[in-house]
Amino acid sequence: MTSRMGFVGYVWAMAVLDSANAEAVAKVMASFMMEPLV
Structure with a gap:
C-alpha cells in the first residue's frame, strides 16, 4: 500500500x-503539506 509520505518522498527524490x-x-x-491530513 502507498502512503502519502512515501509518495512525497518519491517525488522529492525525483526532484533531487x-x-x-x-x-x-x-x-x-x-500543496501536499497544505492539505489537512484527514
Missing part, C-alpha cells in the same frame, strides 16, 4: 535527481 524540476516539485510538495 532532476534539479531542473525542483521548483515545480517544491510547489507540488507545498
Whole structure:
C-alpha cells in the first residue's frame, strides 16, 4: 500500500535527481503539506 509520505518522498527524490524540476516539485510538495491530513 502507498502512503502519502512515501509518495512525497518519491517525488522529492525525483526532484533531487532532476534539479531542473525542483521548483515545480517544491510547489507540488507545498500543496501536499497544505492539505489537512484527514
